[in-house]
Amino acid sequence: MPGARHCPSLPLLILFALLLGVLAAPARAALVLHDDSPPEDLHGRVDYLADPAGRLQLPALLARPEVFRSSATRRDLGFGYVHGAIWLRLQVESAASQARDWRLEIAYPSLDRVDLYDVGADGVRHSQAGDMLPFAQRSVGNRNPVFDLHLQPGERRTLYLRASSEGSMTLGATLYSRTAHEQHSLQGYVVQALYGGTLLALGCYNLLLFLALRERPFFYYVLFVGVFAIGILGLNGFGAQFLWPQAGWWTNRALPFGISAAAAIGILFARSFLDTRQWLPRGDRWLRLAFVIVAGCALATLLLPVQLALQTMSVSGIAMCLSLLATAFVCLKNRVPGAGIFALAWSMLLGGALLLALRNFALIPSNFFTIYAMQIGSSLEMILLSFALAARFNELKRQKEQALQQHEKQLEQRVAERTEALEDANQRLRGLAMKDPLTGLANRTALQAQLELAIRRSHRRQELLAVMLIDLDGFKPINDQHGHALGDQVLAEIARRLQKCARETDLPARLGGDEFVLVCETVSSPEQAEQVALRILEQLRRPIELEQLSVQVGASIGIVLSCGEDSGTLLIRRADAAMYVAKAAGRNRVQLHESSPA
Incomplete structure (x- = not known):
């Protein structure tokens, strides 16, 4: 059988004597395997024996088969946190038409060490698995403890499974044909890969949002998401297979540290997302204290005994x-947004x-939903939190x-x-005939009055006021010629x-x-102000069509800015000075007075 080996250290005489003892002792009916046998759940099929000291050896068990108890009296094969080792015994018999390969799988990757002793007429075959065993030394390369069985037609063998672990002793086992197990294993890897891909996608998506929005x-x-993924990699066996295959100290620490550290970061996320400092000041103080405590627990999981570290993680x-x-x-x-x-x-x-946690403490049955409860709950939680972040972003956008x-x-x-x-001012202007009769704009008197009002408003509101003096270029030749x-x-x-060109609030005057x-x-x-002046300049440069005659003028514009500290006369004088600078510089341009505030 690939991956298994015979135990040459047992003397043949002792081994035959023990096998005779097994044959002489009453035994449970063997599990009969046919060519088309479906996957067989071994709960109720196997016998079990607790070994709290972890000292029992195979010869002693072969000599005393009566010490085993039927698992049919148990709710499942989850034993919780126990010391020492748990032994399982199963007799199998092949009723297949030809030699066939089978696989025994324990669907819990976090078991530290699992040994299979396959006892038959030809001796004992030994296989090993577990996440504390370097991956290359496992009898079958799989994230779960998996063992190969090879049976000849009519052959009967007795399987002794010894499991020991610092974590929860979850020994739910299933016997598959090799083909069925390969399909089942592939499906399991695909599901775990999809889960990991979901975490990766959510993490990357929100990382990009952070880089964009800060x-x-x-x-x-x-x-x-990142720290939680470390814990999940320790739980589902992917870490021991792909990231730390040498089965070092970190193997048993990844799960408790990752989940505990994620719990601490979750508190920081909650404080920031719910803005508890503003909405819940007292609760925010409690959350700060809780963060210190949970972060301390996360660090403690690196130092405590593994079993206590796992229990600390759960609590x-x-x-x-x-x-x-x-x-x-x-x-x-x-009514906090996103709550x-x-x-x-x-x-x-x-x-x-x-x-x-309840499954780890053997308080509820071990099944698909309880084994993968953390993955199911966390995937739903992270998807919802991602939606919550998107909703929060939309809420911030709405508030803006x-x-x-x-x-x-x-x-x-x-x-x-x-x-x-x-x-009102225009009405007063009309009443006082303060319009320029030619252009309809405010005349000099109206300009002076309105400019003083604008200066006072600018000073009161601390807003910039711009005064632009516009002098036409090329107008005198038009007057002289036409x-x-x-x-x-x-x-x-x-x-x-x-x-x-003027806005509704601007005052144009001649x-x-x-x-x-x-x-x-x-x-x-x-x-x-310069943009407004340039727009005016562009409009004034356009040709003027009059009586089948096209003329064109330009303008030099001087600008002065004020926050309301200067008089109207002074502002016009400075704008006039800036305008002459523009003319001296070549006309048809805009010039800002040097004393204007920046």
Whole structure:
């Protein structure tokens, strides 16, 4: 049989005597295996014997077969946390038409050491497995303890299975034909790979979100997934097979450390995600203390005896889940964003952790759901937490949009107030004939009055005020060549274009001749003022079509900025100075006065 070996150390006479004792002793009916036998669950089929001291040897058991007890009286083959070793005995008989290979599997990867003694007429075959055995030395390369059996037609053999482990002694065993086991094993690997792929995908996705958004909950989530994956790799046997196959000290520490450290990081995630510092100050202080305690438990799992470390993991994990669940319900009551999904997610993980812990203590049966409870609960929990993070991101986006809308409403209100003020001012201007009769813009008197009001508003609100003095370039030749009437039409068109470029809150005015002024309130920066001036300059450069005649003028614009500290006269004088600098620099350009604030 591949992977098994005979035990040459037993003297042949003693071995034959022991075998005769076995044959003479009453025995359970053998498990008969046919060509088409389906997978056989061995609960109720095997006999068991507890060996608390771990000193029993095969010869002693062969000599005293009556010490075994039937497993039919037990709920299952889960023995919980026990000291020493557990022996299982099974008789098998082949009724197949030809020699066939079978496989015996114990569906629990975390067993430290499992030895199979296959006793038959030809002697004893010894096979070994377990996660504390280097992977290369296992009789069958599999994440679970698996053993090959080879039976000739009509052959009867007695199997003695010795298991010892610092962790939970879960010995649920199944006998398969070799082909059936290969299919079953492949399915198990695929399921575990899908679970691992899910964790990897969720971790990478939220890592990218963290790098993009720099939101701390995403970082804690990635840490939680990564550390939790270490514990799961220790639980499902993938770590011992692929990452630490030499079966060193870390093999028995990965599970308790990974789960306990994930519990500590889960507390940090909860504090950040639920913002307990703001919404639940007292609870936040308790969570800080809980983090210190659980982090201490995680470090202790590296030093405590393995069995105590696993029990510490179970207790601290369940206590942490209960604490976070209680915190989530309190936050849900206080209408904290995302608390509902958070509570549901941790309920999933708590259910899985609770089932795993109860199974480890042999308080509930060991089956598919209790063995894989942690994986099932954690996958649901992490998917829900990922949804919760997405929901939180959407909530933050919604809050920002609300803030932006509120700001826009305030801006609209202020614009409305200024529009109303301007309307009142315009009414007063109309009543006092303060408009320029040619262009319809405010005249010099109206400009001076409105500019003083704008200066006071700028000072009160601490906002920038821009005064632009616009002097036309190339207007005098038009007047000289085509007359003042056509020149007046040009000025009227220039005024219309200036009004078109101005905002509702701006005040365009004619200072006199071919000089115009634009007063702009609520200017955010010098750059914005320059952009407005450049837009005006572009509009004024466009050809003017008048009476089948096309003319074109330019402009030199001087800008001065103020926060309301200067008088209107001084601002116009400085804008005028900046305008002359623009003319000296080549005309048709914009110049900001040097004394303007940055």
